[in-house]
Amino acid sequence: MTAGASPPPANQPEFVPGAPPPAALTTDIWRGIARDNPVLVQLLGLCPAMAVTNTLANGLAMGTATMLVLLGSELFVSLLRKVIPHEVRITSYVLIIATFVTVVDLLLAATFPDISKALGPFMPLIVVNCMVLGRAEAFAAKVRPVRAMADAVGMGLGFTLALVLISGLRELLGMGSLLGANLLGPNFEPWVFMVMPPGGFLTLGIILLCMAWFTDIRRRRAQEAA
Amino acid sequence: MSNLAWIFVSTLLVSNFTLAMFLGLCPFFGVTAKIGTAWRLGVANTFVMLLTALSAWTLNTYVLTQVPFLRTIAFIVVIASGVQIVEMAIKKFSPVLFRQLGIFLPLITTNCAILGLALFQTARQYTLAESIVFALGGGMGLTLALSLMASIRERMDVADVPVVARGMGLVLVVASVLSMAFMGFAGMGSAP
Amino acid sequence: MTAPHRHGGPAAAAPRASTPAWRLVATLAIAGAISGWLVSSVYQWTLPAIEQHAAEREKAAVYEVLGAPARWDTLYLVDDALTRIAPAKTGFARAPRAFVGFDADGERLGVAITGTEPGFQDNVTIMVGFNPETGALIGFRVLEQKETPGLGDKIENDTIFTGQFAGQVPPLRGVKSPAGGKTDEVQTITGATISSRAVVRIINNAIASWSPLLAAWDQGGAK
Numbered sequence: 001m002t003a004g005a006s007p008p009p010a011n012q013p014e015f016v017p018g019a020p021p022p023a024a025l026t027t028d029i030w031r032g033i034a035r036d037n038p039v040l041v042q043l044l045g046l047c048p049a050m051a052v053t054n055t056l057a058n059g060l061a062m063g064t065a066t067m068l069v070l071l072g073s074e075l076f077v078s079l080l081r082k083v084i085p086h087e088v089r090i091t092s093y094v095l096i097i098a099t100f101v102t103v104v105d106l107l108l109a110a111t112f113p114d115i116s117k118a119l120g121p122f123m124p125l126i127v128v129n130c131m132v133l134g135r136a137e138a139f140a141a142k143v144r145p146v147r148a149m150a151d152a153v154g155m156g157l158g159f160t161l162a163l164v165l166i167s168g169l170r171e172l173l174g175m176g177s178l179l180g181a182n183l184l185g186p187n188f189e190p191w192v193f194m195v196m197p198p199g200g201f202l203t204l205g206i207i208l209l210c211m212a213w214f215t216d217i218r219r220r221r222a223q224e225a226a
Numbered sequence: 227m228s229n230l231a232w233i234f235v236s237t238l239l240v241s242n243f244t245l246a247m248f249l250g251l252c253p254f255f256g257v258t259a260k261i262g263t264a265w266r267l268g269v270a271n272t273f274v275m276l277l278t279a280l281s282a283w284t285l286n287t288y289v290l291t292q293v294p295f296l297r298t299i300a301f302i303v304v305i306a307s308g309v310q311i312v313e314m315a316i317k318k319f320s321p322v323l324f325r326q327l328g329i330f331l332p333l334i335t336t337n338c339a340i341l342g343l344a345l346f347q348t349a350r351q352y353t354l355a356e357s358i359v360f361a362l363g364g365g366m367g368l369t370l371a372l373s374l375m376a377s378i379r380e381r382m383d384v385a386d387v388p389v390v391a392r393g394m395g396l397v398l399v400v401a402s403v404l405s406m407a408f409m410g411f412a413g414m415g416s417a418p
Numbered sequence: 419m420t421a422p423h424r425h426g427g428p429a430a431a432a433p434r435a436s437t438p439a440w441r442l443v444a445t446l447a448i449a450g451a452i453s454g455w456l457v458s459s460v461y462q463w464t465l466p467a468i469e470q471h472a473a474e475r476e477k478a479a480v481y482e483v484l485g486a487p488a489r490w491d492t493l494y495l496v497d498d499a500l501t502r503i504a505p506a507k508t509g510f511a512r513a514p515r516a517f518v519g520f521d522a523d524g525e526r527l528g529v530a531i532t533g534t535e536p537g538f539q540d541n542v543t544i545m546v547g548f549n550p551e552t553g554a555l556i557g558f559r560v561l562e563q564k565e566t567p568g569l570g571d572k573i574e575n576d577t578i579f580t581g582q583f584a585g586q587v588p589p590l591r592g593v594k595s596p597a598g599g600k601t602d603e604v605q606t607i608t609g610a611t612i613s614s615r616a617v618v619r620i621i622n623n624a625i626a627s628w629s630p631l632l633a634a635w636d637q638g639g640a641k
Contacts, residue, residue, distance in 0.1 A: 043255065043394055047338040051248035085437035085445055092449055094306060098299040099453035103460045106295065110464035113471035121345035124298040128338045130252055174567070192568045197246045198405040205398030209391060216390045232536055241540050295461035299453065350541075351512070412566075413612045415536030 019142040025150040032154030039162035039204075040211065044131040049163055050200035052122050056179050059167025060160070061115045062122070065104050067156025069126050071149065072100035074140035078148035081141050093136045094127070101126045131159065166203050170194045230359050232415050233352075237363030239411040243339055244371035245404055249364075250339030254375060255397060257333070264376035265369055267330045272365025274334050275343050277308055279361035282344035283354050301344045309335045339368055374404060480517045483530045483547030483557045487519030490530075493635065500635040516628060519547070528556045529632055533624030537616040540564040542573070544620045550632050553587045554601075558621060563613075570613035579607050579614065588625050592618040 023031075038044045048066070053059040076096050077084075084092045105123045109116040116123065126132065135155055140148040171177060174194030176184035193199050243249045250271070258264045281304050290297055313331040317324045334340060343364050347357045378400055387396060480490055493500040495514040505513050517530040530547040542563045547556035560574040572579060583590075587601045592615040596603040606614035 046251040046255065047248050047342075050251070083445070085442050087437055088442045088446055091303075091306065091446060094302055095299065095446075095449050095453055098302050099457055102295060102298050102457045105298070106457075106460050106464045106468070109471070110467035113468075113475075121342065121349050124345055125338050125342055127298055127302050128336045128341050130336055133336060190568060192566065193406075195567050196409065197248065198402045198409065200248065201398050201402035201405055205395050205402060208393070208395030208398060212390050212393055212395055236536070236540065293458070295457055296454065299457065413538050415538075 020139060023147075025147065028147050028150035029154035029157075032151060032156070032158040033161065034158070036155075037158040037162060038131040038155055039159060039166075040207065042131070044134060045129040045159060046204075047125060048122055048129060049159075049166060050197075050204060052119055053163055053167035053170055053200060053203075054174065054195040055118075055171045056164065056167045057115065058118050059163040061108070061112070062119060063156075063160025063163040065108060065119075065123065066126055066129065066132070066159055067152070068104050069097065069100045070132055070135065070152040070156045070159075072103070073097045073132060073136055074148040074152040075145055076100075077136045077140040078143060078145040084141075089141065090133075090137070093133060093141075097132050097136065098127045131155065165207065166200070169203050169207075170199055174199060230355060233356055233359050234363040235414055237360055238367040238370070239408060240414055242367045242371060242408050243342070243364045244368055245401070245408045247342070249342040250337055250368050250371075252337060253333065253368075254371060254401070255394065257330075258372055258376040258379055261373060261376040261380055263330075264372040266326055267333075268365070268369025268372045270330045271334055271337065271339065271368055272362070274305075274309060274312065274331075274340055275361040275365040275368075276358065277312065278305055278340050278344050279347060279357040280354075281305075281308060282347060283352075283357045286348055297348065298345075301341055305340055305344070306335050339364065371404070375401065378404070479545050479559050479561065480519065480530050480547075482559050483545050484517070484519035484528050485547070485556050487527050488522040490517045490519040492517055495631065498631075500631055516632065529628070531624050531628045532561065533620040534562075535616060535620045535623065537563060537573075538565050538570045538610075538612045542613075542616050542620060544617060544624070546621050546624055548588070548625055550629065550636070553625075555583050555586050555588065555621070557584055558617070560617075565610070565613045569607075569610045572607045572610055573613050573617050576607060579605070583621075589622045590618045 032038065036042060039046065039049045045066070048062050052062045073093070073096050077093055080092070080096075101124055104126075105116075108119075108123065135151060139151050143151075168178060171179075172183065173191045174196075176182060176188040176190050191199075194203065237243060241247055244251065244254050253267055253271070257267050278301075282301060285300055285304065286297075290300060309331055313324075316331075343361055347360050352360055375397075379397065382396070382400070480487070484490070491502065492504075493502060493516045494505055495516070496505045500516065514532070519527045519530065521527050528547050528549040530545055532543060532545045534541050534543040536542070540563075542565070543561040544558055545561055546558040548554065549556060558580070563571060563574060565571045565573065574580075582604050585601070586604060590602055590604055592606045592611070593603050594606055594611070596605050604614075604618060
């Protein structure tokens with residue numbers, strides 16, 4: 001996809017240098033969930049992925065809030081892609097993202113005060129989630145709004161799923177419950193370690209090690225079959 | 227322990243910015259392959275954090291009193307432009323320093339530790355002196371975490387690790403052990 | 419900016435004509451104006467709900483630590499003296515407050531104040547209610563803490579620990595095995611001595627620093 005390698009086809013009037021190759025909307029959505037999962041594959045947005053994932057409710061809330069910010073930001077960046085001058089694009093993107101973060105932050109505080117209090121300053125910190133700015137710059141600024149929205153849905157879902165996985169494991173092992181409902185019974189001694197900071201690093205570390213292990217097994221099977 | 231001393235020790239060790247509050251993880255995992263770059267990035271970050279603490283306190287006290295809802299936007303704009311100004315100033319006045327720190331400065335804008343510092347000092351309603359000490363402790367804590375991580379990773383490069391485990395998974399497990407070690411500092415704030 | 423530019427970064431961008439400076443400034447100014455307008459309208463729209471949540475939280479805390487008062491007054495600490503008038507907001511910090519609770523007959527039940535000090539992990543914030551005449555505690559509530567889950571956080575939810583404060587007279591002492599019958603002893607939680615002692619210290623210091631202010635208010639301003 002090097003720029004200018006081939007002249008823009010006549011039926012594709014909006015050719016942008018460095019634009020992602022054309023793809024079906026389902027591909028755009030699926031990419032964020034699996035192949036390019038922001039947390040588990042690209043390791044972006046790790047601060048919120050670990051700081052607030054000691055309970056499933058917090059992980060869900062942070063994932064949903066980030067997805068809403070992604071949707072708003074990618075839509076507007078894509079809509080305004082021909083208006084924003086190249087020189088001030090990063091500043092403009094940051095402004096758009098910060099606006100949506102503030103809006104989502106206020107809405108959360110008005111509707112779910114307890115969750116808003118639990119997330120605290122980590123809610124406005126979505127502004128510096130590298131994933132959001134990264135998607136705005138690398139994807140939304142170069143495609144039509146529909147594709148940008150599909151990408152936002154995919155990346156948002158992928159981010160939320162990763163957070164649900166991490167926070168679910170941490171709450172289940174650290175408190176023996178999920179969403180506050182006790183699951184493992186009174187005889188289960190909670191692994192307090194899991195809901196404390198080192199547990200966050202360890203949970204993601206072990207998930208990544210398992211993924212590497214599975215990839216390795218699949219690669220070997222493919223080799224044997226060949 | 228006096229209030230200022232507690233803020234310093236707390237942000238440096240007990241609630242270390244990176245290992246306990248998960249701020250600044252991007253450089254913690256991204257720029258800790260070599261110890262030389264790691265501590266330099268830490269120092270550059272500390273410098274920007276001091277400036278941020280000062281600007282955030284000024285904004286909170288004199289500008290944002292009537293419009294608290296513009297806080298996030300104001301902070302990120304000030305941080306982004308502040309980093310740009312620092313970059314230009316260093317480039318002009320000390321080319322040597324710029325060669326050592328300059329490449330890190332753009333990275334600092336999207337470092338959660340910087341915006342996190344401004345947001346946490348607001349949430350805790352720190353005074354000017356408390357904010358400065360908070361920034362100093364936070365910056366030095368970040369530098370400490372980056373240097374420790376880089377030292378371990380340099381050693382890990384020559385260690386005999388199973389091929390499957392090579393990569394970020396192992397680095398995260400190491401971070402977990404480091405974070406566990408820092409949990410040993412808990413309780414320092416309470417005199418017996 | 420630290421994100422990997424998977425789909426081509428600046429290197430892949432074709433050379434383009436530079437945009438005139440006025441357009442750059444105009445773009446940012448318009449974007450700033452629109453974003454400011456959007457954020458402030460959402461703020462105006464959500465403000466009543468957010469303020470109501472804060473008021474409910476405060477109400478629940480005051481209710482608990484003062485033993486269900488019928489009504490209460492709010493006193494503000496301004497320039498080392500208490501006043502009934504809320505100070506104009508200067509800066510972002512709120513003036514420290516005390517809540518004076520009354521029962522249905524207008525009798526003063528007690529005063530609720532807050533204190534913050536380091537616990538085991540991070541700062542612990544506590545609201546404590548006490549009777550300024552007798553000095554006896556009415557109750558306390560942990561407003562904020564990040565103590566160890568399962569150990570230190572018992573200061574918030576262990577009813578045996580929290581239940582022993584009512585009626586005690588500060589300055590308190592946290593002891594491992596109380597002699598019993600003393601009005602200045604509370605038993606610390608096993609495995610959470612530092613957190614328990616932090617609670618004792620916060621309550622002692624808060625009452626010590628607020629008592630002279632409240633006495634001065636009673637003499638001068640109680641009307």
